[in-house]
Amino acid sequence: MTISPSKPPIGPATRLCMSLAARPGTFGSRFHNHLYAALGLDYVYKAFTTTDLPAAIAGIRALGIRGCAISMPFKEDVIPLLDALRDSAAAIESVNTIVNDDGQLSGYNTDYSAVRALIAPLPRAAFLLRGSGGMAKAVATALVDAGFGPGTIVARNAAKGRALADRLGCAWVPEVAGRHAPIIVNVTPLGMAGADYDTLAFTAEQIDAAAVVIDVVAKPVDTPLLRAARAAGKRVVTGAEIATLQALEQFVLYTGVTPSAAQVAAAEQAALVP
Numbered sequence: 001m002t003i004s005p006s007k008p009p010i011g012p013a014t015r016l017c018m019s020l021a022a023r024p025g026t027f028g029s030r031f032h033n034h035l036y037a038a039l040g041l042d043y044v045y046k047a048f049t050t051t052d053l054p055a056a057i058a059g060i061r062a063l064g065i066r067g068c069a070i071s072m073p074f075k076e077d078v079i080p081l082l083d084a085l086r087d088s089a090a091a092i093e094s095v096n097t098i099v100n101d102d103g104q105l106s107g108y109n110t111d112y113s114a115v116r117a118l119i120a121p122l123p124r125a126a127f128l129l130r131g132s133g134g135m136a137k138a139v140a141t142a143l144v145d146a147g148f149g150p151g152t153i154v155a156r157n158a159a160k161g162r163a164l165a166d167r168l169g170c171a172w173v174p175e176v177a178g179r180h181a182p183i184i185v186n187v188t189p190l191g192m193a194g195a196d197y198d199t200l201a202f203t204a205e206q207i208d209a210a211a212v213v214i215d216v217v218a219k220p221v222d223t224p225l226l227r228a229a230r231a232a233g234k235r236v237v238t239g240a241e242i243a244t245l246q247a248l249e250q251f252v253l254y255t256g257v258t259p260s261a262a263q264v265a266a267a268e269q270a271a272l273v274p
Contacts, residue, residue: 005040075134131187
């Protein structure tokens, strides 16, 4: 029988990690805290929202908070508040992870690396991607860097949509209607728990015309788009898969510890409980 190490009680030496989002969820808190307990690490993780991003980032620096996950709508606005950008975060101009090293805040993008890993086995083909925010930047860049294309960015925000499309050599259109591609990608809140939970990001005809459907929404695990794609026999990449891989990379950045595959699977299961 394997005995899990005992997690120290919360005290002055406990290291805090956190997340910032307009709509805080439970995935990160459950995933990280499960692994802290499994590995006996003196850490705790808490989700937050804010209406004052500069003050929140100053708090991370001032209080010695070890790491912070960044979600919508802060992934681009946080950049001027950091000391450095690492790896793909600089190229994408989007940050989903902050690491605090003795008051020096560095931005990373673990969404990018997670998507790159998950799309690696897919056949290269044209894609239709709906969204233009920070996560859309990560996903679209991962697709282009991996050799997928030609790509089309669908975004009602003309300035952001055109900018993303131009940077990656993709086309931009304001509406999804009438567009088809072998790979369709939802990088919007459509299908997410809340007001848009029952909204399909693409039509039945677009799903039928596709070979692969990617949905970055992690909760619910089974979005309307993913249900429709599975019913149509399509290959899918889920938001839960992306969330797990990007959170694992964050965990390693924060703690310097790499959990086993079994520990990661257990943490994912704990994080996805309704």
